[in-house]
Amino acid sequence: DAKTTQPPSMDCAEGRAANLPCNHSTISGNEYVYWYRQIHSQGPQYIIHGLKNNETNEMASLIITEDRKSSTLILPHATLRDTAVYYCIVRPHNNAGNMLTFGGGTRLMVKP
Amino acid sequence: DVKVTQSSRYLVKRTGEKVFLECVQDMDHENMFWYRQDPGLGLRLIYFSYDVKMKEKGDIPEGYSVSREKKERFSLILESASTNQTSMYLCASSLSPAAYEQYFGPGTRLTVT
Numbered sequence: 001d002a003k004t005t006q007p008p009s010m011d012c013a014e015g016r017a018a019n020l021p022c023n024h025s026t027i028s029g030n031e032y033v034y035w036y037r038q039i040h041s042q043g044p045q046y047i048i049h050g051l052k053n054n055e056t057n058e059m060a061s062l063i064i065t066e067d068r069k070s071s072t073l074i075l076p077h078a079t080l081r082d083t084a085v086y087y088c089i090v091r092p093h094n095n096a097g098n099m100l101t102f103g104g105g106t107r108l109m110v111k112p
Numbered sequence: 113d114v115k116v117t118q119s120s121r122y123l124v125k126r127t128g129e130k131v132f133l134e135c136v137q138d139m140d141h142e143n144m145f146w147y148r149q150d151p152g153l154g155l156r157l158i159y160f161s162y163d164v165k166m167k168e169k170g171d172i173p174e175g176y177s178v179s180r181e182k183k184e185r186f187s188l189i190l191e192s193a194s195t196n197q198t199s200m201y202l203c204a205s206s207l208s209p210a211a212y213e214q215y216f217g218p219g220t221r222l223t224v225t
Contacts, residue, residue: 041218041219042218042219043116043202043204043216043217043218043219044155044202044204044214044216045216046213046214046215100147100155100157100204100214101154101155101156101157102149102154102155103154104152104154105154
């Protein structure tokens with residue numbers, strides 16, 4: 001699986017958009033970008049995924065650059081409950097075992 | 113909503129004990145997974161199962177075994193617990209091998225003394 005690089009921490013004011021970057025310069029053509037988050041003392045939670053087009057769901061938007069070497073997860077109106085560690089993962093859609101490998105992630109702190 | 117439950121949130125065991133961690137999902141998912149999560153090491157796959165009585169080794173299977181007798185239940189067994197198995201254990205499930213999402217349980221924090 002391609003390696004990802006994320007900033008270790010970010011702050012965001014409540015009600016503002018949180019933009020979380022991820023670099024994945026070695027991504028290959030069949031690899032998707034996935035985002036999960038983990039709130040303290042809970043299991044990881046799926047947020048969104050994409051291949052090359054921008055994606056939006058009820059939780060977030062995912063913007064992938066044209067060369068696919070980086071992406072940004074956008075939480076449009078961050079709340080205190082969005083405080084969590086956010087993980088960016090790249091992997092093939094149907095890789096063996098369908099396993100996930102999390103790196104260090106970005107610790108997002110939403111402040112009042 | 114998909115629900116993945118784990119038998120204990122916190123567990124303390126002694127070195128050499130046999131430990132059973134149970135995981136149950138209620139959405140008829142085919143795939144189930146056991147991970148451990150440690151600071152600085154991220155999430156690492158121990159074992160996964162894509163069908164009843166089927167199992168595959170993940171990245172770090174040594175010291176662990178698994179059992180899947182029923183589709184909804186996937187058990188992780190530590191045959192003889194050691195202190196280096198102190199960790200957060202996370203169970204997950206997904207609908208199929210091609211599913212995008214994995215659904216995680218709340219985790220079991222195991223301490224081996």
